[in-house]
Amino acid sequence: MAVKKLKKISPIRVMLVDDHPAFRKGMAALIESEPGLEVVAQTGDGREALNLFRQKKPDVVLMDLRLPGVGGVEATMAIRKEFPDAHVIVLTTFDMDEDIYRAMQSGAKSYLLKDTPEDKIAATIRAVHAGEQVLPHGMAQRLADRQKRANLSEREMEVLQHLIKGRSNKEIGASLFLSEDTVKAHLKSLFSKLKVQDRTEAAISAIRQGIVHLE
Amino acid sequence: MAVKKLKKISPIRVMLVDDHPAFRKGMAALIESEPGLEVVAQTGDGREALNLFRQKKPDVVLMDLRLPGVGGVEATMAIRKEFPDAHVIVLTTFDMDEDIYRAMQSGAKSYLLKDTPEDKIAATIRAVHAGEQVLPHGMAQRLADRQKRANLSEREMEVLQHLIKGRSNKEIGASLFLSEDTVKAHLKSLFSKLKVQDRTEAAISAIRQGIVHLE
DNA sequence: TGCAGAATTACCCGAACGGGGAAATGACAA
DNA sequence: TTGTCATTTCCCCGTTCGGGTAATTCTGCA
Numbered sequence: 001m002a003v004k005k006l007k008k009i010s011p012i013r014v015m016l017v018d019d020h021p022a023f024r025k026g027m028a029a030l031i032e033s034e035p036g037l038e039v040v041a042q043t044g045d046g047r048e049a050l051n052l053f054r055q056k057k058p059d060v061v062l063m064d065l066r067l068p069g070v071g072g073v074e075a076t077m078a079i080r081k082e083f084p085d086a087h088v089i090v091l092t093t094f095d096m097d098e099d100i101y102r103a104m105q106s107g108a109k110s111y112l113l114k115d116t117p118e119d120k121i122a123a124t125i126r127a128v129h130a131g132e133q134v135l136p137h138g139m140a141q142r143l144a145d146r147q148k149r150a151n152l153s154e155r156e157m158e159v160l161q162h163l164i165k166g167r168s169n170k171e172i173g174a175s176l177f178l179s180e181d182t183v184k185a186h187l188k189s190l191f192s193k194l195k196v197q198d199r200t201e202a203a204i205s206a207i208r209q210g211i212v213h214l215e
Numbered sequence: 216m217a218v219k220k221l222k223k224i225s226p227i228r229v230m231l232v233d234d235h236p237a238f239r240k241g242m243a244a245l246i247e248s249e250p251g252l253e254v255v256a257q258t259g260d261g262r263e264a265l266n267l268f269r270q271k272k273p274d275v276v277l278m279d280l281r282l283p284g285v286g287g288v289e290a291t292m293a294i295r296k297e298f299p300d301a302h303v304i305v306l307t308t309f310d311m312d313e314d315i316y317r318a319m320q321s322g323a324k325s326y327l328l329k330d331t332p333e334d335k336i337a338a339t340i341r342a343v344h345a346g347e348q349v350l351p352h353g354m355a356q357r358l359a360d361r362q363k364r365a366n367l368s369e370r371e372m373e374v375l376q377h378l379i380k381g382r383s384n385k386e387i388g389a390s391l392f393l394s395e396d397t398v399k400a401h402l403k404s405l406f407s408k409l410k411v412q413d414r415t416e417a418a419i420s421a422i423r424q425g426i427v428h429l430e
Numbered sequence: 431t432g433c434a435g436a437a438t439t440a441c442c443c444g445a446a447c448g449g450g451g452a453a454a455t456g457a458c459a460a
Numbered sequence: 461t462t463g464t465c466a467t468t469t470c471c472c473c474g475t476t477c478g479g480g481t482a483a484t485t486c487t488g489c490a
Contacts, residue, residue, distance in 0.1 A: 020330050026241025044330075068330075093308060115235050115259075153436060166416030168476070180476095182438050188478075189436095198446090198478075200415045201381030207422065207429065214423055368466060383446070395446095397468050403448075404466095413448075413476090431490100438484080447476065455468080460461100 011038045012129045015058035017075060018091065019044035019067050023114070027062065027121075034122040046070030050078045053086065059129050063108070065092040065099055073106045080107035087128045099210050110134040152193060152211070159186045164203050164212050226253045227344045230273035232290060233306065234259035234282050238329070242277065242336075249337040261285030265293045268301065275344050278323070280307040280314055288321045295322035302343045311425030325349040367408060367426070374401045379418050379427050 014031055016039060018024045028039045041056040043049055046067040053061065061079065065072035076088050089110040090103040100111050109128045112121060127134045152160065155176075162172040169183045176183070187199065196202045206212045229246055231254060233239045243254045256271040258264055261282040268276065276294065280287035291303045304325040305318040315326050324343045327336060342349045367375065370391075377387040388398045402414065411417045421427045 020238070020241075021333050022241040022245050022329065022336070023235070023238045024241065025244050026235075026237040026239065029240050029244055030237050114237065118236050121237075155437065163415065164419060166411065166413065166419055168413075170476085178437090179439055181440055184478075185438075185440095188480095191478080196381065198381065198383075200378070200418050203415050203418055204379060204381055204422075204429070207419075214419070370467065385446085393467090394469060396470060399448075400468075400470095403450095406448080433490085434488090436485100436487080438486105440481100440483085442480085444479090445477080447474105449474090450472090452470080453468100454470105455466100457466085458464090460463080 011036050012060060012125060013038055013040040013056070013058045014125060015039070015041040015049075015052060015056060015061045017043055017046065017049045017061065017067070017072070018064040020064075023064075030118050030121065031125070034125075037122060037125060046072065046075035049075040050082065053079050053083065059087060060125050061086060061088045062125075063088050063090050065090050065103060073102050076103070076106040076108055089124060089128055152190065156186050156190045156193070157211075159183060160190060160202070160206055160212060163187075163190075163199055164206065164214075226251050227340060228253055228255040228271070228274045229340060230254070230256040230264075230267060230271060230276045232258055232261065232264045232276065232282070232287070233279040235279075245333050245336065246340070249340075252337060252340060261287065261290035264290040265297065268294050268298065274302060275340050276301060276303045277340075278303050278305050280305050280318060288317050291318070291321040291323055304339060304343055314425055367405065371401050371405045371408070372426075374398060375405060375417070375421055375427060378402075378414055379421065379429070 014037060016024050016027055016031075018027070021044065024042050024044065028042060031037045031039050040058050041052045043052055044067070047070050049061075049063070049070075061076075063072045063076055067075065070078075072090060072092075076090065079086050079088065084107075086107075088106075088108045089112060090106075090108040091112050091114055092099055092103075093114050103111055110124055110133065112124055116124075124134050158176055159172055162175055167175070169180050169187070172178075173180045173183045187202075191197065191202060194202050194205045196205050207214060229252060231239050231242055231246075233242070236259065239257050239259065243257060246252045246254050255273055256267045258267055259282070262285050264276075264278070264285075276291075278287045278291055282290065285293075287305060287307075291305065294301050294303065301322075303321075303323045304327060305321075305323040306327050306329055307314055307318075308329050310328055318326050325339055325348065327339055331339075339349050373391055374387055377390055382390070384395050384398045384402070387393075388395045391398070402417075406412065406417060409417050409420045411420050422429060
């Protein structure tokens with residue numbers, strides 16, 4: 001805290017990682033228009049993010065979650081591994097619980113939706129730079145809820161993964177080297193955790209909640 | 216065509232409809248930096264789009280497909296209803312076939328992904344203003360394919376709609392006032408059209424292809 | 431050390447599902 | 461007018477699924 005005081009005289013140096021050129025441009029303009037904030041680096045490539053971070057040592061990183069190739073979560077983890085004190089704010093278009101969860105797991109300090117009003121974005125950058133962990137209203141609660149609602153075990157996740165591909169219990173069993181009965185057992189607890197009746201509902205629910213990803 | 220020649224001396228007047236402030240800002244900056252293009256109106260509200268169009272009479276509209284409340288498709292249709300010659304370019308984040316299809320149905324002249332490089336965006340605006348219909352590589356083919364691949368009948372679509380909600384055949388039948396057997400019959404042809412084996416696969420496939428929408 | 435929870439397998443049973451025909455109606459196009 | 465196609469319903473049959481119950485092993489936490 002005492003160390004941070006020194007920084008107050010110099011602007012907060014921000015790095016942008018987003019694959020949309022127009023969005024990057026807009027966000028950059030938006031940040032530059034704020035007193036005490038400046039953009040020192042930009043990229044649309046998750047792989048390049050770490051290199052750029054090494055070079056520029058920004059105070060705060062605004063990281064898009066959905067990046068082509070290396071995703072935002074991976075990029076964030078890579079940065080945090082080398083620079084554990086890095087302040088990363090994750091940006092995304094949709095507020096899907098799983099995205100948020102994975103973002104926070106990867107070490108992000110905050111999570112913002114892209115349609116957040118500009119003043120809020122600037123405020124969040126300042127707060128995160130000051131060492132705070134900023135989450136939108138009710139987000140903390142939702143993260144807590146998530147734990148209870150769908151803390152799927154490893155196996156259940158694996159089974160779910162195959163379920164999403166439309167595989168039968170027998171096929172899933174064969175893929176995971178399990179008996180069909182075991183698969184059914186996992187499905188039973190999976191259904192109860194997701195509060196659904198059958199596999200189709202489970203698939204839909206999982207996709208809706210962002211527990212698994214299509215594409 | 217001859218009429219258009221007069222316009223070449225004045226800049227192409229562009230209107231932006233997108234609910235992301237940062238994206239709008241960036242896109243505006245991007246357009247303004249192009250010679251012969253200028254932004255005359257911006258809004259993040261689909262309802263406001265028509266009013267703004269009436270006031271400003273832009274040459275080209277860049278319209279986000281996913282808008283809160285009134286969607287981009289509806290806004291586009293509203294504008295085209297009153298101004299059949301309006302040049303609308305639909306923007307979106309993901310290239311889902313159904314989105315593209317509905318966008319083109321609503322009367323859009325072109326369809327662009329938000330991560331399209333800036334020069335391409337400017338080129339598209341100019342082309343559309345000149346009266347061309349611009350579709351990304353292979354898009355025309357995909358639209359054609361879509362027709363063949365999944366030309367689901369009305370009933371099949373209805374059944375699919377319920378299937379996505381995780382309903383059983385019996386429940387679907389009750390909802391549509393059909394016998395369970397009829398539902399099964401529709402499912403049979405649905406499965407063969409989607410080239411899948413069961414309802415879960417069908418649900419996943421339909422969502423992937425954007426034939427139906429979650430949320 | 432003991433208990434909770436994850437993981438694994440098993441068996442039974444009734445319900446749901448999917449495939450293969452088949453047949454009747456109505457609409458719309460060739 | 462003939463024929464194709466969507467729509468509707470029916471039957472049979474085998475497979476798959478989901479619920480209930482239960483037993484074993486292992487791991488981690490108290």
